[in-house]
Amino acid sequence: MVRFENVGLRYGLGPEVLRDLSFQIEPHSFQFLTGPSGAGKTSLLKLLFLSMRPTRGLITVFNHDTATLDKDELATLRRRIGIVFQDFRLLDHMSTYENVALPLRVMGREESSYRNGVIELLHWVGLGDRIGALPPVLSGGEKQRAAIARAVIARPELLLADEPTGNVDPNLAQRLLRLFVELNKSGTTVVIATHDIGLMDQYDARRLVLQGGRLHVYD
């Protein structure tokens, strides 16, 4: 599904923040991406999300060499990837329902074709009563779940989550982890970037550990 070969990344003329990364992410797999703060987790997620190009090396996503794709082809490929940002990135002028439905709307789908599906998903993530609420009145946990719902609404093949439990209490963190596990069981490949050891200990999964810009894989 995803293949990195000798990938390196630097910002401008600065030092390499990622060095010689070579690994694969198999379909339907579940993995944690971890490492100390500043190790490059977010940078690696950006590469996985096709939001940045590497300084060197080869990245293949869904059998496409990302270096050969133009912007629109990358956007099309990005529709097969869902991402949950640490800071949620919900649009404040849109209701929870509209935020979650946004990926389908930008695909040009008719509202009537996804209305029930979005409502059903919102209920699944425990936001059934907050459908019409605007993000500024949602709690941190509700925003997190809305962001997760938006990431999975288009049934992505690969789900990336950046510190998805960083802003929630342990109980909700556990519930969110269960949601990711359920999504993985339904066929979605999951990568969760976190430095929450407690969270990782709750589920036995592959660990990708970034240290000093290099990656160590623990299957």
Added chain:
Amino acid sequence: MTELQISPQFMDREPKPPEEMSGLVSRAESSIVPKWSIAGRALVAVVAIMTFLASLTTGAVMLVQSAAADWQSDVAREVTIQVRPVAGRDLDADVARAAEIARASPGIDDVRPYSKQESERLLEPWLGGDLALDSLPVPRMIVVRLSSGTVSLGALRQALADQVASASLDDHRAWIDRMRAMARTTVIGGVALVVLMLVATVLSVVFATRGAMAANRPIVEVLHFVGARSGFIASQFQRHFLLLGLEGGLIGGGLAMVLFGLCGIAAGFGAGTAAADQVSVLFGSFTLGWAGYLAIGAQVVLIAVVTAVASRRTVNRTLQTVE
């Protein structure tokens, strides 16, 4: 989403059917770009003010241009025959003969000989009213109004020279040339002013649009991250900013049109007063005409298009820097 199977333990409570829940969803979808934001309102205000000023400039220049054309046309449509008193000749008979020759010429609308009293009255501003002018050889004037400014005066001049030796024809050529030069200078200056005003308007609108777009950067980023193509994102903003530009333009341009309309009406009401006459001399009837209103309308459209294009370019630039 029926294929997405998440265990019921994750749910807060038993889900209601989506059909029941859909009542909570607003029927009208929100615009992807927020319709009203502080930056958007500020942009409408900037566009409205700049369009108003640009429209005033354009309208004023068109009024002056039209008045200058009227001045030229008025002067060019009038020629004067001067009949000098010559010893041994009957001045009144010479004036009558010259007027007769003028009336018989083609392309003449009206011939009006000035009487002796009228001719003397013309000298009063310089010589005063108490002076006895009988002893002075005061020439007599005949004002000839042409049907258009392009009538050939060669035949009339020749006929006067042949039949009334003391008469001479003045076609005001020197005055017309001066007026033409002055009118041309005024119009060129006005056009330069309009161009400068339009450039200032376009630049203000471009920078105001960029400012408003900066506030929308998070929206561009989210759309990019959920897989929207660049063209889709750009078109959303372009449409939104085209409407903002049109709104501001219509407010500014509309106010300018109303102002010109009111000035025209006010000029009509004040007709006959010294101030109104002076304004009339400078600006003609003070009526903008359909060409003036069309020019203001074109400016409104131009400014709206500039707003839309500036937003599209800013979106594309933003997308290049999104990570």
